[in-house]
Amino acid sequence: MSETWSVYGRLGNSFRLANIDELGFTTPGAVLQPQTSRDFELGNRWKYAGGRVELRYYRNSLTNELGYDPTVANANSWSGFGANVNFDPTLRQGLELETQHALTKTLGLQLTLGLREAKFTQGAHSGKNVPLVAGTTLALRADWRPAPAHSVNTGVVWVSSQHVDYDNACTVPSYATVDARYAYQWRNVEMSLGLSNLLDAKYYTQAFTCTAGVTNGIYPEAGRAVTAAMRVNF
Numbered sequence: 001m002s003e004t005w006s007v008y009g010r011l012g013n014s015f016r017l018a019n020i021d022e023l024g025f026t027t028p029g030a031v032l033q034p035q036t037s038r039d040f041e042l043g044n045r046w047k048y049a050g051g052r053v054e055l056r057y058y059r060n061s062l063t064n065e066l067g068y069d070p071t072v073a074n075a076n077s078w079s080g081f082g083a084n085v086n087f088d089p090t091l092r093q094g095l096e097l098e099t100q101h102a103l104t105k106t107l108g109l110q111l112t113l114g115l116r117e118a119k120f121t122q123g124a125h126s127g128k129n130v131p132l133v134a135g136t137t138l139a140l141r142a143d144w145r146p147a148p149a150h151s152v153n154t155g156v157v158w159v160s161s162q163h164v165d166y167d168n169a170c171t172v173p174s175y176a177t178v179d180a181r182y183a184y185q186w187r188n189v190e191m192s193l194g195l196s197n198l199l200d201a202k203y204y205t206q207a208f209t210c211t212a213g214v215t216n217g218i219y220p221e222a223g224r225a226v227t228a229a230m231r232v233n234f
Contacts, residue, residue: 051101088123136160170210175203200224
């Protein structure tokens with residue numbers, strides 16, 4: 001459209017084959033079918049002197065979506081339940097907003113917002129949300145370069161609650177995490193120190209069972225962690 005405004009779109013079909021892990025944990029004699037999708041995407045980009053803004057809408061209509069079902073009876077499972085299966089038809093769609101803005105020559109901000117919907121469109125769970133899909137995510141990051149060769153990056157990420165089961169009776173609670181990273185660049189060597197989950201938040205992103213409205217089968221995420229790294233570019 002212009003040097004500052006652009007519009008793009010995409011219409012197509014895609015497919016995915018089951019991977020080794022998925023093929024290795026199915027019900028006896030089950031054959032996982034390829035996942036297929038009809039995809040549509042429409043977006044808009046705006047660039048200005050201090051940054052850029054991008055807004056994107058996507059819609060994926062899936063058939064035979066590959067996923068894990070903890071409720072299906074499975075003689076191959078130690079508990080007797082749970083297997084990788086092909087889901088009934090599903091629809092995934094949403095809006096994604098990404099902005100970058102330079103407050104000064106050494107300080108920049110980035111905001112990312114995602115609004116998502118993932119629902120079954122046919123079958124026994126028609127109209128229900130697909131488990132373990134967060135409806136809203138929000139991330140705010142800041143990049144600061146206090147001096148040449150030095151950089152500091154910090155950010156906050158918030159993720160909304162998400163359903164655990166196909167009846168949508170149990171949820172994974174929403175959570176927020178903070179991280180920070182300092183890096184020093186010397187010639188072709190970068191040395192960095194990172195802090196993930198800076199505030200030591202107690203949260204989990206995976207849960208697979210729901211009993212009488214209570215979420216079970218929880219996999220908690222790691223607490224505060226410190227990482228030191230060195231990277232050499234050749």
